[in-house]
Amino acid sequence: MSEELETLFKQMAQSIIDGDSDISVELAQKSIEMNIPPLDAITKGFVVGVNYIGDQFGLGEAFLPELVMAGEAMKAAVATLEPELLKLGEARETMGKVVLATVEGDIHEIGKTLVGTMLSASGFEVTDLGVDQPADKIIGKAIEIGASIVGMSALLTTTMVRQREVIEEMDKEGLRPKIKVMVGGAPITREWATKIKADGYSEDAVGAVKLAKDLVGKGDA
Amino acid sequence: MQPKLSLLDEALIARILEEAYQLLLDPGIKVQNAEARQLLAEAGAQVDEATMIVRIPEQIVHRALETVPGEFQLYDYEGNPKVRYGGDAIQFDPGSSGISILIPETLEHKTAESEDLIRIIKVAESLPQYDAQSTAIVCHDVPKDLHDLYRLYLVLLYSKKPIVTGAFTNKTVHQMMDMLAILAGGHENSRRKPRAIFDVCPSPPLIWSNFGAGQLIALARAGMPAEIVSMPLAGAAAPVTLLGAVTQHAAECLSGITIHQLAQAGSPIVWGGAPAIFDMRKGGTPFGAIETAMIDSSYAQVGKSLGLPTHAYLGATEAKVLDTQAGLESGMGALVGALSGINMISGSGMLDSLLCQSPEKLVTDAEGIAMAKRMVDGMKVHTETLATGFYEGVNFKGGDFLKQKITMKLFREEQHMPGKVIDRDSMRGWRESGSLDTFTRARNRVKEILASYSRPELAPDHEAVLRDYVLNLAKQAGMERLPELKEFQPV
Numbered sequence: 024m025s026e027e028l029e030t031l032f033k034q035m036a037q038s039i040i041d042g043d044s045d046i047s048v049e050l051a052q053k054s055i056e057m058n059i060p061p062l063d064a065i066t067k068g069f070v071v072g073v074n075y076i077g078d079q080f081g082l083g084e085a086f087l088p089e090l091v092m093a094g095e096a097m098k099a100a101v102a103t104l105e106p107e108l109l110k111l112g113e114a115r116e117t118m119g120k121v122v123l124a125t126v127e128g129d130i131h132e133i134g135k136t137l138v139g140t141m142l143s144a145s146g147f148e149v150t151d152l153g154v155d156q157p158a159d160k161i162i163g164k165a166i167e168i169g170a171s172i173v174g175m176s177a178l179l180t181t182t183m184v185r186q187r188e189v190i191e192e193m194d195k196e197g198l199r200p201k202i203k204v205m206v207g208g209a210p211i212t213r214e215w216a217t218k219i220k221a222d223g224y225s226e227d228a229v230g231a232v233k234l235a236k237d238l239v240g241k242g243d244a
Numbered sequence: 245m246q247p248k249l250s251l252l253d254e255a256l257i258a259r260i261l262e263e264a265y266q267l268l269l270d271p272g273i274k275v276q277n278a279e280a281r282q283l284l285a286e287a288g289a290q291v292d293e294a295t296m297i298v299r300i301p302e303q304i305v306h307r308a309l310e311t312v313p314g315e316f317q318l319y320d321y322e323g324n325p326k327v328r329y330g331g332d333a334i335q336f337d338p339g340s341s342g343i344s345i346l347i348p349e350t351l352e353h354k355t356a357e358s359e360d361l362i363r364i365i366k367v368a369e370s371l372p373q374y375d376a377q378s379t380a381i382v383c384h385d386v387p388k389d390l391h392d393l394y395r396l397y398l399v400l401l402y403s404k405k406p407i408v409t410g411a412f413t414n415k416t417v418h419q420m421m422d423m424l425a426i427l428a429g430g431h432e433n434s435r436r437k438p439r440a441i442f443d444v445c446p447s448p449p450l451i452w453s454n455f456g457a458g459q460l461i462a463l464a465r466a467g468m469p470a471e472i473v474s475m476p477l478a479g480a481a482a483p484v485t486l487l488g489a490v491t492q493h494a495a496e497c498l499s500g501i502t503i504h505q506l507a508q509a510g511s512p513i514v515w516g517g518a519p520a521i522f523d524m525r526k527g528g529t530p531f532g533a534i535e536t537a538m539i540d541s542s543y544a545q546v547g548k549s550l551g552l553p554t555h556a557y558l559g560a561t562e563a564k565v566l567d568t569q570a571g572l573e574s575g576m577g578a579l580v581g582a583l584s585g586i587n588m589i590s591g592s593g594m595l596d597s598l599l600c601q602s603p604e605k606l607v608t609d610a611e612g613i614a615m616a617k618r619m620v621d622g623m624k625v626h627t628e629t630l631a632t633g634f635y636e637g638v639n640f641k642g643g644d645f646l647k648q649k650i651t652m653k654l655f656r657e658e659q660h661m662p663g664k665v666i667d668r669d670s671m672r673g674w675r676e677s678g679s680l681d682t683f684t685r686a687r688n689r690v691k692e693i694l695a696s697y698s699r700p701e702l703a704p705d706h707e708a709v710l711r712d713y714v715l716n717l718a719k720q721a722g723m724e725r726l727p728e729l730k731e732f733q734p735v
Contacts (some may be wrong), residue, residue, distance in 0.1 A: 042652055086661070088652040095647055136643035227670035 024183060028059070030051040032068040035100070039072025042092025044099040051103035061104040062113055070146070077144045081229070087137065096138040118146040119171040122164050124156035126185035131178035137228040139175060145232045147172075158189045165193075165202055171239050174231070177208040186211075187219040194220075203238040207231060207241050245623050246332055249583035251542045257549045260487065264494035265302045272299040272460035273450050273499040277457035283506040298499075305498050314551040316469060316512040318376065318406035319338030319437040321427065327375050327406045327499065329469070329514055329553035331440075332585030334620060335375035336578070337408045338368050338606055339560050340443065342381040346595060346602035348687050351565050353600045356381040358727045360601075361395060364593065365402040366697040367690060368604040373610040373617070376406040378590060383599045387721040390714075393420045396440070398716045400427055401707070401732050404700045408471070408590060410443035414458040417442065419717065421466055426710045427702065434468070440448035441469040441514065441588075446496040448474070448481035449623050457503055464507035471514040471555050471588070472500045477529055478539065480522035486539050493517055493543045501552075514587070515547030516555025518598075531597055532561040534580075541584040552585050559609055560591035560598055566605050566683045570595060574605070575612040582616035604686040607693070611665050618660040626654055665689050699731045708734050 031054065038047040047069065054064040076093040079085035101115070108115060123139050126208050132154045139151045150168055152160060165173050173193070177183040187200055188204050193199050203222040206215075216224035225231040237241050252260070258433040275281050275298045285291040287307075290299040296476040315330025327335050336611045344353040354360070361381050365432070368374045379395035386394045392412040399407050400423060401484070411417035420442075421434070428434035445460040446452050463470040474496040476482030478489035499513050502512050519539045520529035530536060547554045558577035562569035574592070581589035591598070592613065593606035597672075627633055627650070645651055666687050667674060674680075680688070711734055718726055 025538070042649075083664075086655065088646055088655050091646045092649070092652050133646075136646070147655050226672045230670070230672045 031057075031059070032064075032071070033114055034070035035064065035068030036075065036115075039069050039093050039096050039100070040076055040112070042089055044096045047096040047100040048103050051100045055104070055107055056210050060113075061107040061111070062115060063114055064104060065101060069097055073097050073146075077141075080144075090144060091137075091140050094143045113122075115148075117148045118236065118241055120148045120168050120234065121172045121174055122150050122152065122161060122168065122170045123174045123176070124152040124161045124176070125154040125176045125178075126161075126182055126189065127157045128185065129158065129177050129179055129182035130154045131208070132176065134178070134228070135174070135176035138176075138207065138231045141228045141232050142235055147235060158185070158192045161189055162193060162196065162198070165198070170202055172203045172205060172235055174205045177206075177211065180210045183208065183210055183215065186221070190219055190221060191240050205231065205238065207236055222235070245622055245661045246585065246620055247583060248332070248585060249541055249580065250545060251538060252335075252545050254549075254572070256487070257546055260491050260494055260546055261549075263491045264498055265305070266452065266493070267495040268300040268302070268305065268499060270299070271450065272297045273452060273495070274298075275452045275457055275499075275503070277452065277461070279461055280452060280457035280503045280507075283461075283503060287502075287506055300499055303409075305502050308502040308509075309550055309552075310503055311505050312552065313510065313512050315553065316438075317319045318408060318441060318469070319439050320500070321404035321439065321702065323437050325437075327588070327625035329468045329512070329555075329587045331587075332548075333587050334582045334585060334589065334617065335587060336559070336589045336592060337374055337376040338364065338379045339379045339557070339591040339598055339601065340378040340380055340408060340410065342594060342599055342601040343384075344475055346600055346604065347433060348602075348604055348683070348690075353564070353596065355384050356601070357385040357394065357557065358383045358394075358729065359397060361398050362402055362729070363603050363690075363694065364601055364606065365399055366595075367606050368694050369403045369405060369700075370697055371607065371610045373613040374592070374606075376408050376588070377403045379407065379409040380593065383726050383727075386718065387723050389416075389721040390718055390723070392416050393423060394714065396420050396423055397710070398729075400424075400710060401702070401729070407440040407441045408443065408588065409440050410445075410473075411459060414455060414462065417459055417462050418466075421468055423713060424468075424632075425477060425708060426713060427706050429706075431466070435466065436646060438467075438469050441471050443471050443473045443516075444500070445473045445475065445645070446500055448476050448496070449492055449497060450499075452496075457499075460500055460504045460513075461507040464504045464511040464513075467508065467511055469512040469514070470504060471516045472497050473555070473557075474500075474517040474519065474543075476517075476519045476539070478500065478519070478521045478535070479524065482519070484522075485523075486535055486542065489519055489521075490541050490542045490546065493519060493539070494546050497543075497677060512553075514555045515543070515550070515552040516588070517543060518557035518590075519543070528562065529597055530562050531557060531591065531594070532563070532569070532575065532577065537577050537580040540586070541580055544584045544586045548585070554585075555588040556581055556584075556586045557591045557598070558586070558589050559612070560594035562595075562597050564600070566595070566602060566608060566686060570605060571597065571608065571612075571682065573691050574609050575615070578609065578612045578616045582613075585620075603690045607663075607689045608665050608682060608686045610660055614660055614662065624657070653713065663689065704734070707732075
């Protein structure tokens with residue numbers, strides 16, 4: 024690797040660690056101008072920064088704002104490189120595609136957003152539908168993007184039953200076990216997850232990443 | 245704005261001082277040191293040599309208060325100013341002169357020896373919450389004649405921080421000052437940039453013993469900082485009312501400062517103490533009692549009204565193990581001390597009413613101190629608008645603010661990040677890390693600290709001179725060899 028290239032990759036990683044979207048986009052554009060394969064820019068540059076912040080977070084040395092900002096900077100860089108990837112017909116190898124949503128009637132989302140950030144930082148491709156999402160919207164999006172995991176959040180005891188409805192609907196359409204379902208939210212327990220036949224549950228974002236990796240058979244990654 | 249706790253209004257402070265001055269005249273102060281009586285008599289006090297009672301007129305005290313410094317500093321080994329006595333600076337050090345140490349495996353309160361004090365010094369050295377070391381426990385593996393100075397010897401070998409200490413006799417105070425001078429490169433350096441402050445105790449009620457007054461005079465003349473540790477025990481060795489105890493404290497401190505300034509005007513001295521209420525059920529002196537903290541906070545306010553540096557004993561507990569009582573009493577004490585703007589708050593690490601030190605409690609108390617320091621840091625205006633500027637482009641989503649650059653920039657300034665002793669994990673995370681309680685987490689933290697500690701580098705020739713000085717005193721006391729220290733084996 025030329026020294027120039029090495030420096031660029033290092034700057035890319037640093038832009039993610041600094042959570043600076045302006046710089047990560049700028050570096051992504053520069054890599055396009057330099058004819059660097061977009062996959063190299065991602066895997067040898069930006070992802071290195073994401074992994075670093077993820078590790079630091081796991082050690083308790085980095086904190087949520089840094090993790091979220093790193094995720095945002097990563098997203099911005101990948102969005103810049105995406106058209107190039109499409110042109111080349113290349114696809115980024117990810118841990119898997121995940122659809123996240125808070126179920127219908129429920130508008131709480133900080134927990135879910137954190138899970139999304141952590142999953143993105145861990146190499147998943149996350150589509151976050153937001154809050155108050157009916158079953159058909161969630162399932163439709165999962166089919167559309169070819170998701171391997173659907174993650175559902177509910178903060179209220181009155182809305183957690185919606186998680187069961189989505190699972191039943193997915194069963195009816197024969198989408199499982201190909202698409203795995205994970206559930207979370209304050210009132211959710213292991214017992215509830217078992218009862219509604221979800222594939223897994225976690226009570227926090229760190230556990231959700233581990234669970235998602237297990238569900239896609241990459242528990243060691 | 246530094247938040248402040250004020251238990252007294254100005255009128256009450258004036259009454260306390262007025263009655264304290266009355267106490268100095270009637271019944272007067274019992275001064276059991278001849279030299280101190282002579283100094284007071286020469287200044288115009290009325291001395292009864294038979295009863296040793298001295299009646300001190302207010303104007304003599306006023307003269308002393310005019311010459312006493314309102315502010316001074318303690319320095320570290322390298323001569324950097326690290327502790328500021330004066331104003332509303334708040335600093336913490338471990339509690340002093342315990343006799344035992346908590347053994348975490350057995351919960352035994354073991355009679356303390358050198359290796360135990362070294363563990364405490366290492367822990368206090370590694371935690372930034374402790375601004376100074378103390379000579380925390382007495383080591384029973386050396387003869388009694390060495391008890392006070394040997395503690396200082398170990399602190400000097402294992403620490404660079406300033407030191408809160410104290411001598412047990414009028415002879416050893418000079419030897420301890422010699423030891424400090426050896427590392428400072430001479431008495432003049434040691435006086436100019438003092439590393440240590442010496443606690444000096446009056447005896448309640450209203451007594452300056454031969455020993456206490458002797459210390460005041462010796463320290464004043466040497467120019468080494470002194471810290472009065474007045475200990476009214478409300479209901480036994482002081483009036484049962486909290487205000488009565490505060491008034492007695494004031495009389496003991498005012499008379500002490502007067503003796504001190506008469507010995508050498510301008511020498512530094514601190515308005516401090518270790519008062520307590522007297523427990524009417526068990527006859528003990530509860531340092532974790534809220535009333536004890538109220539006496540401390542109040543006398544500090546009186547001292548501040550006179551423009552004096554302050555000290556108090558807070559953050560200790562009567563609990564015998566590191567349990568909930570230990571946590572709540574120590575945390576409340578630290579917070580009251582910090583909110584009272586007390587310059588040096590001693591007592592951390594102490595269980596069983598200042599008898600038993602615990603490194604595990606030191607690391608736990610450090611978390612309480614950090615919280616108290618955060619609170620004293622106060623509410624800050626960081627941004628041009630308090631809130632409105634944050635809402636630009638907000639999508640009414642819960643996580644919006646996490647994605648703001650300003651969040652990443654400011655969260656560390658707004659939030660104190662607790663250490664590993666404090667658990668804020670989810671149930672899952674807590675279980676996965678072993679379902680550990682506070683005590684176990686504290687034990688792990690102590691192990692980590694001890695594993696990463698390394699002894700500071702001191703000038704080798706100074707170390708050797710210091711060792712020989714202490715060894716010589718040990719031989720005089722009948723001990724041929726000093727206890728072996730793992731990290732310190734000079735040839």
